[in-house]
Amino acid sequence: MSVGHHTTQPQQALESSAIRAQFPILGEKVHDRPLVFLDSAASAQKPNAVIDAMADTMRTQYANIHRGLHWMSERTTEAYEGVRDLVAGFLNAPSREEIVFTRNSTEAINLVAYSYGALLKPGQAVVISEMEHHANLVPWQMLRDRAGIELRIAPITDAGDLDMDAFKALLSDGNVALVAITHMSNVLGGVTPAKQIADLAHAAGALVLFDGSQFVVHRKTDVQALGADFYTFTGHKLYGPTGIGVLWARKELLEAMPPFMGGGDMISTVTFERSTWANVPHKFEAGTPAIIETIGLGAAISWVESIGMDAIAAHEAGLTAYALKRLQDVPGLSVVGNPQDRGGVVSFTMQDVHPHDLATLLDRNGIAIRAGHHCAEPLMRRLGLTATARASFGIYTLKQEIDVLADTLIRIRDFFV
Structure with missing residues (x-):
C-alpha cells in the first residue's frame, strides 16, 4: 500500500x-x-568521518596490532590504542586502563556477569528492572542458574519510570551484590535517575552497572559523576560501526575479576602447566580484536564531540x-x-x-x-x-x-x- x-x-x-x-x-x-x-x-547511520577512517585504515596502514615490530603494525597499534584514550575522555573515566573493548554492550554485560559473577556467593542477589533489554536480563538469569544467586526485579510505574520506593525495598536486607539497570529504556525512552540509583545501591553495600547503550548517544556521560562501578555502551548506536562495544569498570574491580576468555593477547606467560594474565584491560581482550571497528568507534566519538x-x-x-x-x-x-x-x-x-x-x-x-x-x-x-x-x-x-x-x-x- x-x-x-x-x-x-x-x-x-x-x-x-x-x-x-x-x-x-x-x-x-x-x-x-x-x-x-x-x-x-x-x-544509527554512519557519517563520512567514520566511513573514511575505516576505509583509510584498510587502504593505507592495516596490520595486526600489539605484537608486530614493523611500521604498519606500530602505526595501527597506535591508532587502536588511541581510541582507548578517546573513550576514557568521552566517559570521563579516571584511567584508560579501565576501558575494555568488547563486541557490543551484550558482550560487555556478559563479561561482568561471568567474571564479576564468579566472585559472588550463592544467595547473594542481583537487582535489575522490568524495563531491561534482554542483554541486561538473560546474562543474570544464566548467572542465577549457574551460581545460585538470587535475581530480583525492580518494578516500574504505569508511566514507565523506575518505582524508586519498590527499588529501595529490594535493597533493604543488605544482601544485594549488584544493581544492573538501563540508563535509558530502548522502548519507553525513559532516562533512569542513575545518580540516585548508584547512591542507594552503594548505601546498601551493592555495586552498580548501567547499560548506557541508548543514553550515550543522546547526552553527555560522566561515569565518575554518576558514581557507577560498571558502564557499558555499543558503537553502532553512536554513529560508529557494528562489532565494537565498551565496558568501563573501576580498575580495582577489573583486577579482582578472572578473565572472561582465554587465548592470545590476554596472557603474560604460558606454559603447559599454567598461564598468567596480562594487566588490565588486556586481560579481558583475548585474540585479535576488532581493529578497524575500534578505529571507526574513535572516529565516531571525535565526530560527536566536534558537534558537542x-x-x-x-x-x-x-x-x-x-x-x-x-x-x-x-x-x-x-x-x-x-x-x-x-x-x-x-x-x-x-x-x-x-x-x-x-x-x-x-x-x-x-x-x-x-x-x-x-x-x-x-x-x-x-x-x-x-x-x-x-x-x-x-x-x-x-x-x-x-x-x-x-x-x-x-x-x-x-x-x-
Whole structure:
C-alpha cells in the first residue's frame, strides 16, 4: 500500500543540512521515496568521518596490532590504542586502563556477569528492572542458574519510570551484590535517575552497572559523576560501526575479576602447566580484536564531540517534544509510557492496526521505524502489549521527517477505517 507522496520541504536549519550532508545514505531512496530514517535506536547511520577512517585504515596502514615490530603494525597499534584514550575522555573515566573493548554492550554485560559473577556467593542477589533489554536480563538469569544467586526485579510505574520506593525495598536486607539497570529504556525512552540509583545501591553495600547503550548517544556521560562501578555502551548506536562495544569498570574491580576468555593477547606467560594474565584491560581482550571497528568507534566519538553532546541533547529534546505533539494528531494512536525524562525514543500503538503492519506500510512510503517487542519481552507483558511501533531519532533527524511520519500515519489510519 502506498499512501501519498512526500513533499519537498526546506531543511530545518543550516546546521542540520550540513550534518545530514555528512551521511551519504540519507540521500538514498526507498521504494522511490526519500528515505526517512527513524530507527536510530536500533542502529544509527554512519557519517563520512567514520566511513573514511575505516576505509583509510584498510587502504593505507592495516596490520595486526600489539605484537608486530614493523611500521604498519606500530602505526595501527597506535591508532587502536588511541581510541582507548578517546573513550576514557568521552566517559570521563579516571584511567584508560579501565576501558575494555568488547563486541557490543551484550558482550560487555556478559563479561561482568561471568567474571564479576564468579566472585559472588550463592544467595547473594542481583537487582535489575522490568524495563531491561534482554542483554541486561538473560546474562543474570544464566548467572542465577549457574551460581545460585538470587535475581530480583525492580518494578516500574504505569508511566514507565523506575518505582524508586519498590527499588529501595529490594535493597533493604543488605544482601544485594549488584544493581544492573538501563540508563535509558530502548522502548519507553525513559532516562533512569542513575545518580540516585548508584547512591542507594552503594548505601546498601551493592555495586552498580548501567547499560548506557541508548543514553550515550543522546547526552553527555560522566561515569565518575554518576558514581557507577560498571558502564557499558555499543558503537553502532553512536554513529560508529557494528562489532565494537565498551565496558568501563573501576580498575580495582577489573583486577579482582578472572578473565572472561582465554587465548592470545590476554596472557603474560604460558606454559603447559599454567598461564598468567596480562594487566588490565588486556586481560579481558583475548585474540585479535576488532581493529578497524575500534578505529571507526574513535572516529565516531571525535565526530560527536566536534558537534558537542549538549548541542545533540538540545536538538533531540526538541525533536522528541515535537514528535509527542504531532502524534497527538493521529486518530487512534497511543504513545506508550509517559516517563518524567524521555530521550529520543517514542513507542506507540494504533487502534486496529498491528505494529508490524504499520512498519510495513510506512516502509512502502520510505519511512523506516522498528516494530516488535524490541528485545524486551518482559516489559511488553508488563505493559499488556505484544508489540509496539517505535520511532527513534538521531542528530540527523528533522522535524519535517516527523511531519511526514505523522501525516502518513493519518493516511494509514484513514485507509483502515
